[in-house]
Amino acid sequence: MSSAIEAITWQNEKIVLLDQTQIPISENYISYDEISTFIVAIQQLVVRGAPALGVAGAYGVVLAIDEAKRKGLSAQELEHNIDLLRDARPTAVNLAWAVEQIRKHLPAGRDAVLAAAHQLAREDKESSTSMGNIGADWLIKKLGSKPLTLLTHCNTGSLATTGTGTALGVIKELHKRGNVKEVYADETRPLLQGSRLTAWELMKSEIPYRIEPDGAAAMAILSGRIDAALIGADRIAKNGDSANKIGSLGVALACREAGIPFLVVAPESTIDRSIPDGGEMHIEMRADEELAFFRGIPVAPPGARAFNPAFDVTPARFISAVITDIKAYEVSKGEGL
Numbered sequence: 069m070s071s072a073i074e075a076i077t078w079q080n081e082k083i084v085l086l087d088q089t090q091i092p093i094s095e096n097y098i099s100y101d102e103i104s105t106f107i108v109a110i111q112q113l114v115v116r117g118a119p120a121l122g123v124a125g126a127y128g129v130v131l132a133i134d135e136a137k138r139k140g141l142s143a144q145e146l147e148h149n150i151d152l153l154r155d156a157r158p159t160a161v162n163l164a165w166a167v168e169q170i171r172k173h174l175p176a177g178r179d180a181v182l183a184a185a186h187q188l189a190r191e192d193k194e195s196s197t198s199m200g201n202i203g204a205d206w207l208i209k210k211l212g213s214k215p216l217t218l219l220t221h222c223n224t225g226s227l228a229t230t231g232t233g234t235a236l237g238v239i240k241e242l243h244k245r246g247n248v249k250e251v252y253a254d255e256t257r258p259l260l261q262g263s264r265l266t267a268w269e270l271m272k273s274e275i276p277y278r279i280e281p282d283g284a285a286a287m288a289i290l291s292g293r294i295d296a297a298l299i300g301a302d303r304i305a306k307n308g309d310s311a312n313k314i315g316s317l318g319v320a321l322a323c324r325e326a327g328i329p330f331l332v333v334a335p336e337s338t339i340d341r342s343i344p345d346g347g348e349m350h351i352e353m354r355a356d357e358e359l360a361f362f363r364g365i366p367v368a369p370p371g372a373r374a375f376n377p378a379f380d381v382t383p384a385r386f387i388s389a390v391i392t393d394i395k396a397y398e399v400s401k402g403e404g405l
Contacts, residue, residue: 073086073225073226073227073269073272074086074226074230075088075117075120075226075227075228075229075230076115076120076123076124076127076189076230078127078130078182078185078186078189079099080099081101081134082099082100082101082131083099083101083106083124083127083128083131084097084098084099084100085097085098085100085109085114085115085124086115086227087114088113088114088115088116088227088261088265089112089113089114091227091264091265091268092264092265092267098114100131101131101134101135102131102135103128103131103132103135103149103152103153104149106124106128106131106153107128107152107153107156110124110128110153110156110157110163111156111157113259116223116227116228116261117223117224117227117300118160118161118162118163118228118234118300118301118302118303118334118335119162119192119195119196119228119229119230119234119334119335119337119338120227120228120229120230121160121162121163121166122162122163122165122166122188122192122337123166123185123188123189123192123230124163124166125153125154125162125163125164125165125166125167125170126167126169126170126184126185126188126189127185127189128150128153128167129150129153129167129170129171129174129181129185130170130178130181130182130185132146132149132150132153133146133174133178133181134178135149136149137178150167150171153167154167154168158350158352159302159303159349159350159351159352159378159379160302160303161302161303161337161338161340162302162337162338165337166188166337169184169188170184170185170188189230192229192230192231192335193229193230193231194231194393195229195231195335195336195393196229196230196231196232196233196234196237196393197231197232197237198393198394199234199237199238199333199334199335199391199392199393200232200233200237200238200240200241201241202391202392202393202394202395202396203237203238203241203298203331203333203391203396204238204241204242204245204247206331206389206391206396207238207242207247207296207329207331208242208245208247210296210329210388211295211296211329213245213247214247215246215248215249216242216247216248216249216295216296217249217250217251217293217294217295218239218242218248218250218251218252218294218295218296218297218298219251219252219253219254219285219288219289219294219296219297219298219319220235220236220239220251220252220253220254220262220266220297220298220299221254221256221262221282221285221297221299221312221313221315221316221319222254222256222261222262222266222299222300222312222313222315222316223236223256223261223262223265223266223269224236224237224266224298224299224300225237225240225265225266225269226269227265227269228300233269233300234300234301234333234334234335235298235299235300235331235332235333236266236269236270236298237333238298238331238333238391239251239275239298240273240275243273243275248275248276249276250276250277250278251270251275251276251277251278252277252278252279252280252285252288252293252294253266253267253270253277253278253279253280254279254281254282254285254315254319255279255280255282256282256313256315257281257282257314257315258354258358258359258362258376259358261313262279263279267279282315282318285315285318285319285322286318286319286321286322289319289322289323289325289326289328290322290325290326292326294323294326294328295328295329296323296328296329296330296331297319297320297323297328297329297330297331298330298331298332298333299312299313299316299319299330299331299332299333300312300313300332300333300334301332301333301334301390302338302379303338303340303349304332304334304338304339304340304390304405305339305340305343305344305345305346305348305349305384305405306339306340306341306342306343306344306345306404306405307344307345307346307384307399307404307405308384308390308397308399308400308403308404308405309346309347309349309381309382309383309384310346310381310382310384310387310390311346311349311351311379311380311381311382312332312379312380312382313378313379313380314377314378314379314380315380316380317380317381317382317386320382320387321386323386323388324386329389330387330388331387331388331389331390331391332382332387332389332390332391333390333391333392334390334391334392335392335393336392336393336394338392339390339392339405341405346381346382346383349379349381351377351378351379351381352377352378353376353377353378354376354377354378355376356372356373356374356376358374358376359372359374359376360372360374384399384400385400386400387399387400388400390405
């Protein structure tokens, strides 16, 4: 099977997204040339994953420029639309970071902005390769060159980046080297990014896997089935505290109890050195309906209230290492970022 997956591309002056809300049932591509509908797509998780959101933000600035010219919007209205794009997913630092990086090129004109967006997308693809190699080297050094059973949470592969991925990119590199026995993919409630997206990517990459309910992760880890766990991140504080999909903290705690490695894999652009620790991270709260309904079918009593944070924060002391495209930071030993 082909493992070539393109979550986001720029084609014919439009942003083209692989609709991740429909995988694995169907593989549909949607084109966007309006900034308002593109922002809704980001919020509805048609595109998601920190690095992919960065690329989305970069191309979104171009989309905003084109729409402003087409509709005769003022410079102030253009800046307002770019601000709305930047703030579409508040916990995901890559989105805001990329928007701010690309908007610096506005004075140079639209072509310069598009060139900068293309460059950011290329760099994201290259960073996946670097993270894959650094993470694989770290795990082999710690655990030896042998087939490993690995656990991952949420989706951190090609659907979340423009390359092979962050945590899943490390797993793909280990598989290429012959060091993967099997992958346990947490289903990742409530939108099932693990059982829908990660399992789909593992299938396409021909990597042995099984899915498990989020609540089974601790049992799998503490029963000795798992050699190491790897996750991505949406924001990492200066001290190494890491925000990732809700449920990540529980995986980290189980790994700490079991004495096995727990890795956070993300590009340097995910590190927010302006905040000292995770206490200053804004955690996005999702709608009650995401828990009360699944694909339009009620799964809770009418009017049920929900506690539905999109992310949790894992303290650095529970993280064996933060793997970036530059190096491995052993934050549990006090190494700063």
